[in-house]
Amino acid sequence: SDCSSSPPPEKDQKERVGLGWYIIFFLNFIPNLIWTLSYLIWNQLILFGPTLWISAWLWIFWKCFHVPLNFIKWVLTVLTVPAAERYRKKRTVLISGGSTIQAIHLARNFHSVGARVVVFEVSGYFNLAKFSTSVDKFYTVPHPVGDNVNQYVAAIKRIVDEEKAVYYVPVSATTTAFYDSLVKPHLELMGCTCFCPGLKEVCMLDDVFEVLRRCQTEGRATPLHYPISSIDEINQLYDRGTLSTGRHFMVNVGTLGCRDRTRIVLPLLKKDFVMKREISTKRPWVIVKDYPGNHFITCTTIKESKVVANVTCQVETTNGGLIPVDHNEINIWLKQFFAKIRFLRPLSGHISFRFVVSSASGSIVPLGCKVGVSLPYICYTNVHPRIVWRPCRHFNPDTTGPIISDVGLYWMHQVVLDTLRNLSVQSLTRFVGTVIDNREALFVYWDPLPYIAYYHIQLPINNIIKLLRGNYGINIGGHGFRKVVA
Numbered sequence: 152s153d154c155s156s157s158p159p160p161e162k163d164q165k166e167r168v169g170l171g172w173y174i175i176f177f178l179n180f181i182p183n184l185i186w187t188l189s190y191l192i193w194n195q196l197i198l199f200g201p202t203l204w205i206s207a208w209l210w211i212f213w214k215c216f217h218v219p220l221n222f223i224k225w226v227l228t229v230l231t232v233p234a235a236e237r238y239r240k241k242r243t244v245l246i247s248g249g250s251t252i253q254a255i256h257l258a259r260n261f262h263s264v265g266a267r268v269v270v271f272e273v274s275g276y277f278n279l280a281k282f283s284t285s286v287d288k289f290y291t292v293p294h295p296v297g298d299n300v301n302q303y304v305a306a307i308k309r310i311v312d313e314e315k316a317v318y319y320v321p322v323s324a325t326t327t328a329f330y331d332s333l334v335k336p337h338l339e340l341m342g343c344t345c346f347c348p349g350l351k352e353v354c355m356l357d358d359v360f361e362v363l364r365r366c367q368t369e370g371r372a373t374p375l376h377y378p379i380s381s382i383d384e385i386n387q388l389y390d391r392g393t394l395s396t397g398r399h400f401m402v403n404v405g406t407l408g409c410r411d412r413t414r415i416v417l418p419l420l421k422k423d424f425v426m427k428r429e430i431s432t433k434r435p436w437v438i439v440k441d442y443p444g445n446h447f448i449t450c451t452t453i454k455e456s457k458v459v460a461n462v463t464c465q466v467e468t469t470n471g472g473l474i475p476v477d478h479n480e481i482n483i484w485l486k487q488f489f490a491k492i493r494f495l496r497p498l499s500g501h502i503s504f505r506f507v508v509s510s511a512s513g514s515i516v517p518l519g520c521k522v523g524v525s526l527p528y529i530c531y532t533n534v535h536p537r538i539v540w541r542p543c544r545h546f547n548p549d550t551t552g553p554i555i556s557d558v559g560l561y562w563m564h565q566v567v568l569d570t571l572r573n574l575s576v577q578s579l580t581r582f583v584g585t586v587i588d589n590r591e592a593l594f595v596y597w598d599p600l601p602y603i604a605y606y607h608i609q610l611p612i613n614n615i616i617k618l619l620r621g622n623y624g625i626n627i628g629g630h631g632f633r634k635v636v637a
Contacts, residue, residue, distance in 0.1 A: 248322025249280035282600035323523030
């Protein structure tokens, strides 16, 4: 027989080539996969893991002590508060924006004057107020989207009905005041007073263009501003060089702008400008020029169309922090503005103005207005609720103390970091003096959980979400304020 060898079939050779290709592919793919996973583990778990784990254990720790703290509070209440006061029927106040620091301070102030406090927040936000011992009940309601507000209104009506709330104070931070103005007539029919403007008033005060127009009518200084109804008008401003010098921002205006409030800082170069939102006659915008100078933000309390309280804070240029100041010229500006403006009905609510005192002219120039409780509210004392709400019979405004705290505020994390960055005897001395002479902005001894929850749960979670979205600007919570406040 013929024992000579024959060449292998062509099919086997192709299979071997294909198998070799897969082997080479996996040999290259697996090391790359391992490297990528190692990189993710190193960045997400090793670098940020300790903060996450520490926050989780702190949350568990404080959860374990929540009941003892409430028990201690109950014992102190029994020892210090007369039985008649403890068992009397309290009026219930409903507050929105339960993820914000403003809501925490509102709840504490109303709790301090004897009110029962109920807080809610829209879905998708951290329930910070749920940790506060000043909050009796906490709810989550559907987030209003566009014109779909029926579920939002129905949820708030249900809370008012179940909790027998007689007063509603919207923060209007996680949702615009537009939606709260739609809720207002429904709640007032139920006997619940709403400390916020109506729809027409909101559509005027939350419209930057309308506010600037009113200021021009009264002969007040206003910034250069340009109404926009098409993308071509923005391109023309860039081509003329109008937007290439100085700082400009644009805000959507009109009824839809008040509903979906958005503020965009414009780049200096036309090629860097990318607009993903609609600009049309139905969705107009206004471009406002910012000026060099000291910037301020207010938390102004209006009752029956009169300014009854105001806190003004200067915005730091380095980190956007807020410094409480006594600015008499701004106080006069606000009183004159609301004295001359006319609405169909008396205006009540919290309003926040942004000003710049121009370094060139020294004039007070308004840059924007927003209906709602802004962060300077934390400077108010527990006298403030008695000003805006019907006080008890024994209330005497002349003997209750100042409405604005005269004790300086500080943020513990910011003070610690500033001390560690410039560690010295002087910095340590300054740190001790700050802690002794001033008050931490969020921490109080009888309500410590919001402080722990904010710094060790809410901020880490928000930072992780920012990282996942590609935003690497980590917020350490030092001053607790955002630089963009509109």
